[in-house]
Amino acid sequence: MIYGVISDVHSNYEALSAVLDYLEDLGVGGWICCGDLVGYGPDPDACLDRIRALPNLSIICGNHDLAVVERLELDWFNQYARAAVMWTREHLSPSNRAYLEGLTARIETPNFTLAHGTPRNPPEEYLLSPLQFRDNVALVNKWPLFVGHSHMPLLFRFVEGSPDQVDTHFLEDKEESLPRLHGGVMGPVALNPGSVGQPRDQDNRASCGLYDSEKGTFRVFRVPYDISGVQAKIRAAGLPEYLALRLAYGQ
Numbered sequence: 001m002i003y004g005v006i007s008d009v010h011s012n013y014e015a016l017s018a019v020l021d022y023l024e025d026l027g028v029g030g031w032i033c034c035g036d037l038v039g040y041g042p043d044p045d046a047c048l049d050r051i052r053a054l055p056n057l058s059i060i061c062g063n064h065d066l067a068v069v070e071r072l073e074l075d076w077f078n079q080y081a082r083a084a085v086m087w088t089r090e091h092l093s094p095s096n097r098a099y100l101e102g103l104t105a106r107i108e109t110p111n112f113t114l115a116h117g118t119p120r121n122p123p124e125e126y127l128l129s130p131l132q133f134r135d136n137v138a139l140v141n142k143w144p145l146f147v148g149h150s151h152m153p154l155l156f157r158f159v160e161g162s163p164d165q166v167d168t169h170f171l172e173d174k175e176e177s178l179p180r181l182h183g184g185v186m187g188p189v190a191l192n193p194g195s196v197g198q199p200r201d202q203d204n205r206a207s208c209g210l211y212d213s214e215k216g217t218f219r220v221f222r223v224p225y226d227i228s229g230v231q232a233k234i235r236a237a238g239l240p241e242y243l244a245l246r247l248a249y250g251q
């Protein structure tokens with residue numbers, strides 16, 4: 001099966017639409033979404049309606065989704081994120097709110113594991129270091145582990161032939177072969193497809209991934225979208241100006 005992998009859409013419909021159109025053309029048969037569907041951006045309902053219609057969808061929620069449905073305190077959100085959460089609460093349809101309420105921040109399927117941040121603290125911890133990867137390995141039964149939250153396209157795996165060392169690197173537009181154990185079972189590897197709706201790696205194009213479970217490969221793609229159109233919507237909605245500006249810089 002070929003899966004389209006998306007995360008951190010953050011109510012950015014133009015970016016979501018560009019990414020889904022791009023991945024659909026590559027023959028995707030299933031979809032993986034690592035949470036933070038809403039927050040920051042101006043189109044929560046349009047994004048949720050499109051995501052909910054995806055076939056063979058495995059999905060979790062993120063910290064912003066939990067905050068919108070009042071399952072996570074706003075204390076540690078910065079002022080811009082908090083303002084967007086409050087705005088989203090007022091503009092989300094009852095149906096989409098109920099959908100978010102039904103999601104969890106970590107799931108395990110027969111084929112892979114999803115956690116928004118990390119398996120040990122799914123809604124809040126950012127998976128950024130080799131030590132964190134090592135600490136979370138025992139908590140995962142089905143690899144690959146797909147994560148989001150940091151908005152950075154990243155890979156974590158043990159170095160082949162040197163299992164004490166963790167290989168951590170940024171993912172660019174290049175196919176990665178994933179580790180296999182005896183019998184062809186997928187070995188420990190964590191993959192972050194980057195953020196669809198608010199990339200933070202200085203590249204303002206939407207980020208997404210393609211996972212081929214038969215070939216055992218993962219590839220990140222960057223897709224241009226109408227940034228100025230989203231900025232205009234953010235301003236028209238009365239959301240903080242900073243949330244419009246940062247999209248142009250990819251941060």
Ligand SMILES: [Fe+2]
Pocket residue numbers: 008010036062064149150151
């Ligand atoms: Fe996020």
